[in-house]
Amino acid sequence: MSTDRRTFLRQLVIGGASVSALTACGGEGSSNESSQPPSGPDLPEVPNPETPDTGTSEPENATESLSFIVIGDMGTGNIGQYHVAEAMRKIAQDQGCDFVLGAGDNIYEDGATSVDDNGFLESFEYPYQNLDMPFYMCLGNHDCASTIFGGGSDNKRGDYQVDYHYSRQRYSTKWHMPERYYQQSFGRLEEGRPFLDLFVVDSNPLTSFYQDYNSDFSWENYGYPQQLWMKDRVAQSKAHWKIAMSHVPYRSNGKHGNAGNLDEGMRVLFTNPDADGLRYKLFLEEAFADEIDMLVTGHDHLLQWIKPVESMGAAQIIVSGAAGKTDKFQDKKRNPTHFQAENELGFVWVNLTSERMQVEFYLVDEDTGDFRLAYSQDETKSVGINEAMPA
Amino acid sequence: MKRREFLVKGSVASASLVALSACNGAGSNEPGLTKPDDATAAENRSGAKNTIEAVQDKMPPWAGASPFRHGVASGDPWPRQIILWTRITAEGLDEIPVIVRVARDPMLRTIVHEGVGYARSDADFTVKIDAMLPDADTTYFYQFECLGHISAIGRTRTTAHAHQDVDHARLAVLSCANYPYGYFNAYRKVAFRRDLDAVIFLGDYIYEYGPGEYGDPQVEKDRPLDPPHETVTLDDYRRRYALYRTDGDLQECHRQHPFICVWDDHEIADDTWSGGALNHNEGEGDFADRKRSAIKAYYEWLPIRPVLPDRQIRIYRSFEFGQLASLMMLDTRLIGRDQQTSSPVEARDRNRSLLGADQQQWLFDSLQQSQSRGAQWHLLGQQVMLAPLTLGALPDTPNLDLGGGAQVNYDQWDGYETSRRALLGRIEAMGLDNTVVLTGDIHSSWAMDVSIDPGNIFAYNRFTGEGSLAVEFVAPAITSPAAPTKGISDLAKSFLIPANPHLKWLDFYNRGYMVLDVRPEHCQADWFHLETVSMPSNQEHFAMAWYTASGENHIQARYTPSEPKRNAPPLAPATEEAEEALA
Numbered sequence: 001m002s003t004d005r006r007t008f009l010r011q012l013v014i015g016g017a018s019v020s021a022l023t024a025c026g027g028e029g030s031s032n033e034s035s036q037p038p039s040g041p042d043l044p045e046v047p048n049p050e051t052p053d054t055g056t057s058e059p060e061n062a063t064e065s066l067s068f069i070v071i072g073d074m075g076t077g078n079i080g081q082y083h084v085a086e087a088m089r090k091i092a093q094d095q096g097c098d099f100v101l102g103a104g105d106n107i108y109e110d111g112a113t114s115v116d117d118n119g120f121l122e123s124f125e126y127p128y129q130n131l132d133m134p135f136y137m138c139l140g141n142h143d144c145a146s147t148i149f150g151g152g153s154d155n156k157r158g159d160y161q162v163d164y165h166y167s168r169q170r171y172s173t174k175w176h177m178p179e180r181y182y183q184q185s186f187g188r189l190e191e192g193r194p195f196l197d198l199f200v201v202d203s204n205p206l207t208s209f210y211q212d213y214n215s216d217f218s219w220e221n222y223g224y225p226q227q228l229w230m231k232d233r234v235a236q237s238k239a240h241w242k243i244a245m246s247h248v249p250y251r252s253n254g255k256h257g258n259a260g261n262l263d264e265g266m267r268v269l270f271t272n273p274d275a276d277g278l279r280y281k282l283f284l285e286e287a288f289a290d291e292i293d294m295l296v297t298g299h300d301h302l303l304q305w306i307k308p309v310e311s312m313g314a315a316q317i318i319v320s321g322a323a324g325k326t327d328k329f330q331d332k333k334r335n336p337t338h339f340q341a342e343n344e345l346g347f348v349w350v351n352l353t354s355e356r357m358q359v360e361f362y363l364v365d366e367d368t369g370d371f372r373l374a375y376s377q378d379e380t381k382s383v384g385i386n387e388a389m390p391a
Numbered sequence: 392m393k394r395r396e397f398l399v400k401g402s403v404a405s406a407s408l409v410a411l412s413a414c415n416g417a418g419s420n421e422p423g424l425t426k427p428d429d430a431t432a433a434e435n436r437s438g439a440k441n442t443i444e445a446v447q448d449k450m451p452p453w454a455g456a457s458p459f460r461h462g463v464a465s466g467d468p469w470p471r472q473i474i475l476w477t478r479i480t481a482e483g484l485d486e487i488p489v490i491v492r493v494a495r496d497p498m499l500r501t502i503v504h505e506g507v508g509y510a511r512s513d514a515d516f517t518v519k520i521d522a523m524l525p526d527a528d529t530t531y532f533y534q535f536e537c538l539g540h541i542s543a544i545g546r547t548r549t550t551a552h553a554h555q556d557v558d559h560a561r562l563a564v565l566s567c568a569n570y571p572y573g574y575f576n577a578y579r580k581v582a583f584r585r586d587l588d589a590v591i592f593l594g595d596y597i598y599e600y601g602p603g604e605y606g607d608p609q610v611e612k613d614r615p616l617d618p619p620h621e622t623v624t625l626d627d628y629r630r631r632y633a634l635y636r637t638d639g640d641l642q643e644c645h646r647q648h649p650f651i652c653v654w655d656d657h658e659i660a661d662d663t664w665s666g667g668a669l670n671h672n673e674g675e676g677d678f679a680d681r682k683r684s685a686i687k688a689y690y691e692w693l694p695i696r697p698v699l700p701d702r703q704i705r706i707y708r709s710f711e712f713g714q715l716a717s718l719m720m721l722d723t724r725l726i727g728r729d730q731q732t733s734s735p736v737e738a739r740d741r742n743r744s745l746l747g748a749d750q751q752q753w754l755f756d757s758l759q760q761s762q763s764r765g766a767q768w769h770l771l772g773q774q775v776m777l778a779p780l781t782l783g784a785l786p787d788t789p790n791l792d793l794g795g796g797a798q799v800n801y802d803q804w805d806g807y808e809t810s811r812r813a814l815l816g817r818i819e820a821m822g823l824d825n826t827v828v829l830t831g832d833i834h835s836s837w838a839m840d841v842s843i844d845p846g847n848i849f850a851y852n853r854f855t856g857e858g859s860l861a862v863e864f865v866a867p868a869i870t871s872p873a874a875p876t877k878g879i880s881d882l883a884k885s886f887l888i889p890a891n892p893h894l895k896w897l898d899f900y901n902r903g904y905m906v907l908d909v910r911p912e913h914c915q916a917d918w919f920h921l922e923t924v925s926m927p928s929n930q931e932h933f934a935m936a937w938y939t940a941s942g943e944n945h946i947q948a949r950y951t952p953s954e955p956k957r958n959a960p961p962l963a964p965a966t967e968e969a970e971e972a973l974a
Contacts, residue, residue, distance in 0.1 A: 219819060220820055220822045223820055267790040268790055268791050269790075272790075273788075273790065274816075276741065276790070278741065278809065278812055278813060278816065279817070286755070
């Protein structure tokens with residue numbers, strides 16, 4: 001890595017963990033019990049006066065670059081998670097990192113059962129203590145599970161992770177989950193367009209292994225409204241880059257597999273008829289296909305960069321589910337990849353500039369904490385920029 | 392001619408017809424306001440003779456018989472636009488100008504539109520004019536003129552604007568007309584129903600077979616097939632349509648009502664899918680060529696409006712009958728269907744599709760749009776049965792890929808379990824009430840609830856209908872047969888109804904048609920069955936009615952047909968007088 005670039009990147013690093021993004025538009029309020037329809041125009045984008053998004057000397061400049069790390073399935077609280085966190089810290093220090101995306105299963109094995117649950121400390125605050133940057137979190141099946149099997153039948157439990165976002169007693173201000181599903185903007189360009197919009201999906205109610213009999217989380221009351229909200233928000237977004245994050249994969253070569261045919265073989269044990277993700281697959285395609293540049297998920301404890309597939313347009317498909325647990329491939333050739341790794345912990349570092357994305361995969365030794373760059377590749381941006389709506 | 396006083400700026404080029412029509416539509420409905428000398432002025436300005444009169448002057452000389460041998464037709468009604476169709480039979484001529492006039496009254500006194508089309512050899516001398524008309528939800532009458540002859544007077548009707556309140560719509564639902572299997576008595580009966588808004592045709596408008604392959608030998612003697620072999624080439628398909636269109640009953644039905652058509656398999660070949668057909672073999676050449684020919688002939692001969700000008704294979708499209716109903720017409724046959732299977736395991740393959748990804752997405756978007764705009768009913772016009780047909784239904788377990796019933800016809804949605812789950816799953820997720828599925832293909836009459844899991848007493852209650860997401864009405868064939876005797880039909884019925892909890896009624900024996908009566912409070916299907924199709928007959932009887940009350944999503948029996956509309960507009964006058972030459 002050249003010194004020039006490091007200097008360049010350092011200028012762009014966001015100052016602290018308290019940086020909040022310009023707009024935080026949540027999904028349907030499950031934390032505040034309001035049932036107002038989640039659609040509506042974007043909130044006006046108000047820059048946060050405390051922490052200008054470009055950080056340092058020239059706050060009025062347009063964002064030229066953002067870096068972030070993607071982790072998933074991390075919340076074990078084990079030494080492996082600490083080793084990954086330390087590797088992340090070093091990469092953040094050397095290459096820059098503005099924020100972290102947490103792709104779900106934040107607190108093993110069965111989520112948090114109160115806003116002051118020890119899990120927030122043991123699986124999040126302590127391991128990431130030395131990472132001073134915001135974490136944008138997504139709910140996973142274990143965050144909504146009532147047993148260690150991660151059946152995902154207690155979606156209500158995920159609300160505590162939203163509550164933690166608003167808690168005044170929390171250990172740090174890193175944890176960001178303003179709603180169960182939400183949109184988050186980063187950086188800004190001329191005309192006030194965001195540099196990046198992040199769309200976070202709550203996939204557990206759509207795909208859980210076991211049925212949640214709480215009708216608040218049925219497809220009619222939750223899944224489809226979320227789908228309409230997401231589709232609408234993505235379509236309205238004028239951001240230069242668009243990234244979607246969800247826990248359950250759209251495509252994966254691990255045991256959970258591809259949406260539409262999730263958990264083939266294991267599914268016989270499940271009670272939820274939606275466990276194969278047929279409707280979830282269409283959700284993702286309808287909301288994101290041909291709109292987003294990257295789709296990041298976790299759930300399979302692997303690292304994969306799956307090549308774009310026609311049904312999702314040009315989006316790069318990243319599975320980062322090895323920040324706390326590891327697993328092996330089930331079918332290495334199920335989806336063509338640029339890179340994939342099994343049985344090792346790790347994370348993904350991404351740098352976005354106006355025309356290109358650089359994606360790097362780091363593998364971390366669970367016992368020693370040694371880490372190495374396993375794969376790095378540049379991609380030119382290929383998804384068109386949304387034109388402003390004609391008057 | 393008196394008619395000529397109503398001339399407006401005509402156009403020889405069909406491309407500028409839209410402008411002409413728009414002018415008519417937006418302008419006054421009073422034809423008297425358009426002065427005859429407007430035409431002259433236009434002529435002088437342009438130097439070209441851009442008038443109907445000029446077109447008439449340019450008519451090639453013709454001493455033969457009336458060229459309107461295949462009747463007139465209309466279709467794909469929109470609020471202010473409708474396809475008008477005819478065909479010109481005049482050997483030795485090509486590029487023949489054809490004039491059409493549309494009026495508010497059956498005597499064609501108040502002309503509201505005039506247009507010109509051309510009969511060309513490259514479209515088999517068929518002519519389609521997409522006429523712009525002044526008013527929505529209105530009955531119009533039309534007539535073509537060509538080579539010194541005038542056609543029979545046709546009758547058609549525009550739909551209501553999407554936002555318009557409509558308290559009553561009536562649609563005939565037809566399918567499966569096999570020429571050598573019987574007389575088209577059903578078309579004749581439908582033609583006489585003057586209160587219909589449109590005729591929905593769900594496919595199998597022609598059959599591709601050669602003589603003796605699929606017909607009633609007694610009938611076929613008097614109704615021989617042309618061409619006298621299976622249809623494979625473009626010329627074959629054209630000749631087959633031409634044969635059907637010489638049938639007086641079919642002509643009369645087209646003449647009186649606008650049609651909304653989709654194809655099923657026999658417009659191409661038996662059990663067609665996107666890449667082939669059961670009734671297609673290598674000796675018959677490349678299937679892609681055959682498909683292309685069949686589609687081209689279909690567009691030439693049916694009054695259908697292309698959805699995309701350069702992609703005729705796309706016929707899935709939607710119509711709106713005011714706030715009362717949206718009608719989505721599907722293609723479960725050609726555009727996206729994976730090959731049929733006979734394996735129940737493969738039928739559940741998650742990669743199989745009946746509609747194809749694009750059409751499925753379009754359908755889901757259309758359902759959402761229909762729900763958002765507040766349409767009372769969401770009608771799906773399509774070919775093959777959506778509800779399962781089983782020899783015994785068990786609870787379905789998608790995670791085990793087991794249960795659901797012993798299905799018997801994998802050409803239906805039963806062979807595409809993933810597509811069915813996606814559609815019903817979407818209806819469930821949307822909380823969409825009042826979906827009514829209209830089906831053809833199977834030559835019999837059925838009334839069913841549509842549940843995602845009819846064999847599961849926790850998911851669907853066969854006694855109350857609770858758990859049903861939609862309803863399905865299946866239209867009988869016009870002539871194609873199912874059970875050879877009433878006894879066999881009753882036997883099948885007595886077995887199938889207990890075996891299929893969602894199935895409420897069926898009739899395997901009778902040919903006929905369905906009338907769909909749509910009101911804000913109900914959507915009711917009346918089945919009318921014919922006495923015979925073995926000979927021309929005017930006899931029909933009301934067989935049964937099933938309806939779904941608004942918001943109920945399950946069917947109930949009714950033993951009387953729905954009430955017709957009062958004060959329905961008159962039918963177009965009989966053809967004899969109208970067909971005289973202009974001399």
